[in-house]
Amino acid sequence: MEGFFKYKNKRSSLLIKNVLASFFLKGWSALVSLIMIPLTLQCLGAYKNGVWLTVSSLLIWIDQMDIGLGNGLRNKLAAYMVYDEQEKARQAVSSTMAMLICIVVPLAAILLALIWNGNVYSFFNVSEHIIPDLRTALSAAVIIVCLTFVFKFVGNVYMGMQLPAVSNLLITAGQTLALAATFMLFVIGKASFFSIVVANTLAILIVYLTAYPFTFWKKFPFMRPRLYSVNLSSAYNMGKVGIKFFLIQIAGVLQFMSVNILISKFFSPEMVTPYQVAYRYTSLMLVIFSVICMPFWNATTDAYERGDIDWIRKASNRMNQIVIIVGGCLVVMVAVSPWVYGIWVGEKCEVPLSMTAIVAFYVFLLVASTRYSFFLNGIGALRLQLYMTVSAVLFIPLAWLISELTHDILWLFVVMCFCNIPGLVVNIIQFNKIINGTAKGFWRI
Numbered sequence: 001m002e003g004f005f006k007y008k009n010k011r012s013s014l015l016i017k018n019v020l021a022s023f024f025l026k027g028w029s030a031l032v033s034l035i036m037i038p039l040t041l042q043c044l045g046a047y048k049n050g051v052w053l054t055v056s057s058l059l060i061w062i063d064q065m066d067i068g069l070g071n072g073l074r075n076k077l078a079a080y081m082v083y084d085e086q087e088k089a090r091q092a093v094s095s096t097m098a099m100l101i102c103i104v105v106p107l108a109a110i111l112l113a114l115i116w117n118g119n120v121y122s123f124f125n126v127s128e129h130i131i132p133d134l135r136t137a138l139s140a141a142v143i144i145v146c147l148t149f150v151f152k153f154v155g156n157v158y159m160g161m162q163l164p165a166v167s168n169l170l171i172t173a174g175q176t177l178a179l180a181a182t183f184m185l186f187v188i189g190k191a192s193f194f195s196i197v198v199a200n201t202l203a204i205l206i207v208y209l210t211a212y213p214f215t216f217w218k219k220f221p222f223m224r225p226r227l228y229s230v231n232l233s234s235a236y237n238m239g240k241v242g243i244k245f246f247l248i249q250i251a252g253v254l255q256f257m258s259v260n261i262l263i264s265k266f267f268s269p270e271m272v273t274p275y276q277v278a279y280r281y282t283s284l285m286l287v288i289f290s291v292i293c294m295p296f297w298n299a300t301t302d303a304y305e306r307g308d309i310d311w312i313r314k315a316s317n318r319m320n321q322i323v324i325i326v327g328g329c330l331v332v333m334v335a336v337s338p339w340v341y342g343i344w345v346g347e348k349c350e351v352p353l354s355m356t357a358i359v360a361f362y363v364f365l366l367v368a369s370t371r372y373s374f375f376l377n378g379i380g381a382l383r384l385q386l387y388m389t390v391s392a393v394l395f396i397p398l399a400w401l402i403s404e405l406t407h408d409i410l411w412l413f414v415v416m417c418f419c420n421i422p423g424l425v426v427n428i429i430q431f432n433k434i435i436n437g438t439a440k441g442f443w444r445i
Contacts, residue, residue: 077160
């Protein structure tokens, strides 16, 4: 019993340290993102910048094509460390890396074939005269992002070890390097569409390549990937959990990515920029909230494995208070947004107050849903979340129809909000049933 309470305090202490460190890192990351938008806008102009934002949202697809192996790995590592099963941890890491390589090679080949044989200009609704090197830029981005796809699992290793602040450090370092590279290109007058794309995609790869040897030769040598440690049974178990994470992730990415494409298709590539400005601004609250929530994911896994439901219940009450504060902050952010935009992007980009308000409400829905999904992810309650991805899949046809009927970009954002409400409601109900021990039938894990 004494050991139980000792570990309980250790878990809470580690969580607090990671939250504080992540706050600093995410704060810097948010600052970098805020600086990057006017900088790339200055480098490329509204039209090319809108195209780059649309392309970058597509690249997120590649990043999420790991069939959920990264999140499956972090859950498995957290569980293995509870019982000090180091060999199983090595097998999980080795099997994950092997499967990522098997996924990325054919994926890269297919994407490159589509880029050079398909009509990418028509797909993005882009003029070939304005961006003649679109195919070359896309090809370079795909190759770099596919390499990143393999090595980014290093971040999931740290998350599984309840060190999400280190994972945040890697991401923030990549963003900072990208900002520095973009600024250098601007200063020397070489900020072409191609160079901006390469600078922004290559930066994070450099960081992960640097972190890889430190992680597996210095920090966690017992988990170093080895060919003989690749285990088909471990790979199957990882894939079984991972595929659920993957489908849930893809549903979210599908919505996020398709918004940029639909705006570009039905309105103009230039209209992508105002939406992204509003989203980047209001999503600062989502970033801050995620900093708090992220450590709870694997801390919840640890607590659930040890049967410490009381700790989960208390942590949940804290989350409720933070969600209310986030909602209040979003209201204030919307009210002062015209003044903030005037300082941030100036007259280069006009963002209507109504657009900011709707996007802010969408962000609040994401925050409220994340508050529950991070706990549910931590205990492996993924089945109902998987079923609710149907509402996200319906987003594209609904958004397409509404855009055709209204020709009003604001209605596109209304559909975004509408499609996220069912998932939030289900998350709330399932979480409360599990914690109160009343989950039966499909409400169970």
